[in-house]
Amino acid sequence: AQTVTQSQPEMSVQEAETVTLSCTYDTSENNYYLFWYKQPPSRQMILVIRQEAYKQQNATENRFSVNFQKAAKSFSLKISDSQLGDTAMYFCAACRGSGGGADGLTFGKGTHLIIQP
Amino acid sequence: DSGVTQTPKHLITATGQRVTLRCSPRSGDLSVYWYQQSLDQGLQFLIQYYNGEERAKGNILERFSAQQFPDLHSELNLSSLELGDSALYFCASSVGTLNTEAFFGQGTRLTVV
Numbered sequence: 001a002q003t004v005t006q007s008q009p010e011m012s013v014q015e016a017e018t019v020t021l022s023c024t025y026d027t028s029e030n031n032y033y034l035f036w037y038k039q040p041p042s043r044q045m046i047l048v049i050r051q052e053a054y055k056q057q058n059a060t061e062n063r064f065s066v067n068f069q070k071a072a073k074s075f076s077l078k079i080s081d082s083q084l085g086d087t088a089m090y091f092c093a094a095c096r097g098s099g100g101g102a103d104g105l106t107f108g109k110g111t112h113l114i115i116q117p
Numbered sequence: 118d119s120g121v122t123q124t125p126k127h128l129i130t131a132t133g134q135r136v137t138l139r140c141s142p143r144s145g146d147l148s149v150y151w152y153q154q155s156l157d158q159g160l161q162f163l164i165q166y167y168n169g170e171e172r173a174k175g176n177i178l179e180r181f182s183a184q185q186f187p188d189l190h191s192e193l194n195l196s197s198l199e200l201g202d203s204a205l206y207f208c209a210s211s212v213g214t215l216n217t218e219a220f221f222g223q224g225t226r227l228t229v230v
Contacts, residue, residue: 033217043205044119045221052217091160095216104150104162104175105216 002027002094006108013082014116020067021077021111023092029053031097034068034075035105040088048090051075052097079113087115120144121222123208129228135196138225142189142210148172149191150216151183154224155204166191167214198229 003026013019025034036048051059051068058066063080079086089110096103120143130136142149151163153176162175166185177183180198185191195202205226209219 033215042223043226044223045207045209047220050217093160097215097217103173103216104152104165105160105219106162107160109159 002029002032002096002106004092004094004106004108006092006111008111009109010112010114012114012116015082015084017082018078018080019082019113021079021090021092021113023075023077023108025073025075025092025094027073027094027096029096033095033097034066035093035095036064036066036075036077037091037093037107038086038088039091039110040085045091049077082115084115084117086113088113119220119222121208121210121220123206123222123225125225126223127226127228129230130198132198132200132229134198134229135194136198136227138193138195138206138208138227140191140193140208140210140222142191142208143220146210146212146220147189148211148214148216148219149185149189150209150211150219151177151191151193152207152209152221153204154207155201157201158204160207163193165214165216172214195227200229203227203229 034051092108093105122141163177165173208222211219
C-alpha cells in the first residue's frame with residue numbers, strides 16, 4: 001500500500017510566476033508510478049504528468065516538470081510561467097506498477113493553487 | 118473530453134434508497150476503476166474491474182457493489198444510502214490492468230438528503 005502526503009492546503013502566486021507544489025509518499029513497492037492530477041472547478045480529473053519510479057530522469061510536459069527525489073520519497077511539481085487557467089486543485093497520486101495484481105491510485109489531500117492576475 | 122462517459126451527471130436521492138451509477142469506458146479500454154471523492158475522505162479508490170472480472174478492491178463499503186458487463190460498461194450500485202455517501206463518484210478506464218494510463222470521466226455528483 002502507498003501513502004501520499006501533500007502538506008500545502010493552499011498556495012497563491014501571481015500570473016507568470018513559477019510555483020512548486022510539494023508531495024511526499026511512502027511505499028514498500030520497488031516498481032511504482034507517481035502522478036500529478038489537476039482538478040479545475042469543472043471537477044474533471046486531468047492528468048498533468050506521470051513519473052515511473054525506475055526512471056531517474058525527471059518527467060516534463062511543457063510548463064510542468066517534476067523533481068523526483070527517490071531516496072527522499074519526494075515528488076514535487078513545478079509550474080513555470082503560471083497562467084490563470086492553472087487555478088485548480090492539484091492532487092499527487094501513486095500506484096503500484098508491477099504485474100501480478102492491480103491497484104487503484106492513492107491520492108494526497110490536494111493543494112488548492114490560485115493564480116492571481 | 119477523456120472519452121469516458123458517466124451518467125447521470127447529478128443525482129439527488131433520499132436516505133435509505135438505492136442508486137446505480139453508470140460508466141462507459143474509452144473505446145478499447147478493458148479496465149474500469151471507481152473512485153469516490155468526498156469532503157471527509159478525499160479521493161479514494163473503490164474497486165476495479167478488468168474484462169468483466171473484479172481485479173482489485175479498495176475502500177468499498179459492503180453496501181456498495183459494482184459489475185462490468187460484456188460490452189465493458191460498468192455500474193456502481195449504492196444501497197441503503199446515508200448522508201455521508203454524498204460525494205462525487207468518478208469512473209476511470211485504462212487499456213490494461215494497471216492504473217498508470219487511466220483516463221477519468223467527469224463524475225457523478227450524488228447528493229443524499
